[in-house]
Amino acid sequence: MSGSTAGPTPTTVPLSQTSSQPYRPSPPAAPLPQQPERPYTLGAGDRVQLSLFQLPQYSGEFEVQVDGTLTLPVVGDVNVLGLTLDSARERITARYNQYLRRPGVTLNLLSRRPLVVGVAGEINRPGSYTLSNEGTTFPKLTQLLTQAGGITRSANLREVQVQRLRNGQPQMFSVNLWDLVSSGNVNQDITLRDGDSIFIPSTLVPLEEAQLLAEAGIAPSTSSPINIAVIGEVFRPGPYTLQGGVTRTGDAGIPGGEGGSRAGGTAQKITDAIQIAGGIKPMANIRQVQVRRLTRSGGEQTFNVDLWSLLEVGATQQNALLQDGDTVFIPTATAAVGAAESSRLAESSFAPDTIRINVVGEVRNAGLVEVPPNTPLNQGILAAGGFNTRARATTVGLVRLNPDGTVTQREINIDFAQGISDADNPALQNNDIIVVGRSGLAAFSDNLGSVANPLANFLNILSAPFRFLNLFD
Template sequence: MVSAPALLGGEVKAEERINWLKTPVAAASRSLQAPPPLPSQPSLPPQTYRYRLAPGDRLVTSVFKIEGYEAQVQVLSDGTINLPRLGTIQVWGLTLEEARQRITAGYSQFLRRPLVYLDLVEQRPVRVTVTGQVLRPGVFTLPVNSQGSIGASGDSTAVGADGGGWPTMIDVIQKAGGISATGDLARLELLRPSPIPGGPTQSYVFDYLTVLKDGGFAPNPLIYDGDSIRVHKATSPVNVDLLTTAASNFAPAVINVQVVGEVFAPGVVQIGSNAPLSRAILASGGVTRRGSVKRVDLIRMDIEGRTTVKQLRYDPNAVLSSANNPPLRNGDVVVVDRNTLTKATDGMNDAMQPLTPIVNAASVFRLLGLPTGVSN
């Protein structure tokens, strides 16, 4: 009788332990919601990039507590520098630390444990290639002065004028005139040669279009000597993408379009990037009464030199990217044709032009009462 309650209590505790180990039915039927996915970050170039010497760099070197070894030299076109007592030494492609170690090894032949100092006092110009859908593709040279700002040569706008510093990807695209109307702001590719001779080229793709529309992190990598930037062509852009690109500083501020024909102010007009056809005609003063809104020709030359002529209809109320109001590109020619009545009137005037002197002389003779020689 005494052991029965104890045995019963032991069975109850064992049952409790068994129930505690079991998974509750309600918990098994409840599905856990997965956490929201983190926004994907673009692949950035590694921050461990080491500056490597090349022709054009200016260096200053000295040996600790030893006079006569101070020198300020420039890397020559063959990648060598000339140092006191050491002569010619190859430094092309070396980092500052690797070049210092090579100089130290050279001085160690006749100095006991030399302590060599090597500093970069002036960087060589940064040369970068820009290709694809930009207004002025080509190879650009960006000199870096001692103040750390980027200068400009020719008639181009200075890169880095907003604050100086090392050139970035956005600076170089602006230097190339900005992204054209067919450029894809969601696919800007940065190609960087391998620091190892013969190594593969590194590629990084950036999506600035999503950042401009939705917000977020906008990477702006630094550009180094030998880099290449390619702006891909947009496959099927929509109006939102066109307007977003045109409103950004990636696109040129204005483009030049020539409007001729029956407008009040024919000639070259400047309009905003990706502006529609109606904007160019309105910038030229609009269509005159001699013009035809049913016949507007858009003449465009592609990158392969082929010229296309597209007949449109002038409609100021048409939406952007519609059939009659396409976005214009730099260098387009818009021709506003004459209407039917004007063509007929001009044709009659042209036909009567050879008879104009005779008709005018006959009118003068009639007024003077002289014989005209022309029968009634």
């Protein structure tokens, strides 16, 4: 396509914008005037039937040549490029009038030439396309967009621009395909002409319109994989390839674990990306999840979605659809997440299936234990087999590695009848360490100063910066 098809500068939002409000497109520019449908015009490759009244020797089938001419008996080359059938018949009649008296020319179109059209902008496979032009109907704009891989999720369908040659001069007009998608106005699905150039500008598509756009016939196939990146408060940040219809991730707490996926017809969404990246961490701010998207013009759009409203009120439009090249960023919460909210997040579809904790000291099966998210401390101890006969059964230590790199330690009174509570039975987080100390009798039997437990060196490392809980005294 020529550079003259380029539209106005696409609407983009800078990365610095972090508003969590639903986004809206900028007010559209004044639309270009629409051009009414016009009769078919002849071009190279068209085949016509020429009949001269009572002169069969001059009649027959002829093809328009590359230079736009018909080579006819007696009169030679007649230029019909860009003429309608009626105009071409008049021109041919004028030429035969020089040799024949009232020649009685009839001109019919036998077969139309293929259309060569171009498309650029927010389309998945921009370029030049040859469309079949056989039968009784002409190729439509939506046929071209489908053949070109469908529109992107940044397409401004309200201002699709068409450049068309008329009498050798380019003319521009606009088409509102959103009117077709939203209300079924087929008048917006224009018939194409040979040499048309289509440009689809960019816009920031509102969340409430994105799903309808994804279900339209001009949307891309959702069975094709897309390459995205997930960063921030997830267990396995990095680049991923998302198939349509992603399943649960499995063990999200294990570095290097594999996320499961399946092929399907479901469009890839933010929650799919979070799942395959291992699920959210406890300090994830899901109210301001950010999506960064490149447009075909080289610009960048950034918008926020509120996944908490998805959990709280079922606002499914907040689970934004992704496309190839998107980056999903999950920021860190600036305030501690409450117990009720933490419990709700742990039950969400984008939480990890399991987390890993370490239970060390006087339990039956000390070591690494896998438990569901939001498991209370009491259940973590029981998952390690419970206290052994040497354990101090009244208190345990909880060591937590915080997102900012610091380490906190707490001494917690144990009551297995206690429900989940921040103070006495907190919900566990990935990589928490539960330390179960020795009872007084066990410590005395170990001669007070002798530490036979191989965990001592590990605890000495942990307690190097500060005084560790006196659980082993």
